[in-house]
Amino acid sequence: MSWTIRDFVDADFEAWAELHNAVFPDWTESAAERRRADRLREPQHKVRRWVAEGGAALLGTGCYYQETWGYHPRKFYVEVIVREDRRRQGLGAALYDTVVAALAEHEPILLRGMLREDWEASRRFAAARGYAPGMRVEESVCDIASFDPSAYAADLARASEQGIAIRSLPELENRPDWQEKMYALAQQLLADMPRTELHVPPPFELWRERSLGSPRFLPELNLIALDGERFVGISNFWRNEIPGRVGTGLTGVLGEYRRRGLATALKVRALGAAKAAGYKETRTWNAAENAGMLGINRRLGFTPLPAWLEMEKPVGADEGEAARA
Missing domain, CATH: 3.40.630.30 (Gcn5-related N-acetyltransferase (GNAT))
Known part of the structure; x- marks a missing residue:
């Protein structure tokens, strides 16, 4: 044809x-x-x-x-x-x-492409052109409709006992610096996430328009963990075009607050808020090496779907140069 x-x-x-x-x-x-x-x-x-x-x-x-x-x-x-x-x-x-x-x-010096692990024809197409698997990204789904926040009351109590408060953005919007604090927190957390390139923070004004000005932005489903006045963690969901679904955004806490159950408490609160708002399902992606977040999600009822592969092909340089650059 x-x-x-x-x-x-x-x-x-x-x-x-x-x-x-x-x-x-x-x-x-x-x-x-x-x-x-x-x-x-x-x-x-x-x-x-x-x-x-x-x-x-x-x-x-x-x-x-x-x-x-x-x-x-x-x-x-x-x-x-x-x-x-x-x-x-x-x-x-x-x-x-x-x-x-x-x-x-x-x-x-390097070309990349994403494909799902069960797309055999796509994998053959990529392999025939010199691409090999790089980062593996796990996709999983949570049935929000059947999620029971009360089953995780002990996790919420543990966070509270440490003096950590969890608030939604509408509860914080009377603070004049909440946007700047949210921006700083998000950039620090994104820099710590497993990824193939170093995180490059956008200017504050651009981040604000991309995130807070997005049609997908849901203030009531943006949860912040506070230690006093300090923003120390976040978990959020974003509007999705598929009815009944929200997209999972960023969940994380600052390094010195990890391994204290705070990320779990944040995710429980976020899932509970999404359920109360009438959402039925969410999907998320996590780097395969992000064992901590994968473990939290599995415990909260996320079930695995076929994973995604970031395929890579060094070009115009030897493989060592592409890897070092």
Whole structure:
């Protein structure tokens, strides 16, 4: 069959979202949300997209991009999405070749891509192009509707006995510096998380617009742990387009407050608040080496789903240079 590959334009976002959501029905995204993310992307974080058309129909998309949380000027993510009925016809390869050829001007040293471990065809496609598994990310789901916060009363009592208070953002909004404290806490926790690149904090104003100004932001499902006036931990959920579901955000406590049951207490309070608000389910991703958070989630009733693999391919440099950079 024939197709045409061209650069992506703004008018393609709606068709892109339709294709994306058909391929990733559990991780949907709207055209408006993707436009917003692009608008809030810092200039150094490169992104470029293409579409493949057959007649007037969108058959597939390809892109390269750099993550906003861990920028490296010569490391890129590559993504290829093809409509299910157009696969195994060479379109994915054509889109991939288009993306990689365009990347050459940036002199990349490492390419990455995400795929799920049970997507055998995708794994073969990646392996044939020199990609090997890197970080493993565990996905799990929690049935909020059946979650019983009272079963974890002892965990909440343990936090309280240590003088730790857990408050929702609406309870803290009368404090003039709550946004700055939340920002500082989030950046410190993100820097401690297992990841493939060092965390690069965004400017405060940009973080505020991305997070507090997001249509997915749910103040009542943002829980903060306080030691006196100090923000020492957080657990939050975000609005999801799938009815009845919330997306799991960040859960963590500062280093000196770990191994005291505080992260568990935060997560219990957050899940209880989500249940009270009528939500039925949440899903989360955790790096496989994050044994502490995985253990908390399993204890609270999260059940494993197929994991995700971050595939990696050194290019334009020897493997040692890509690993060291």
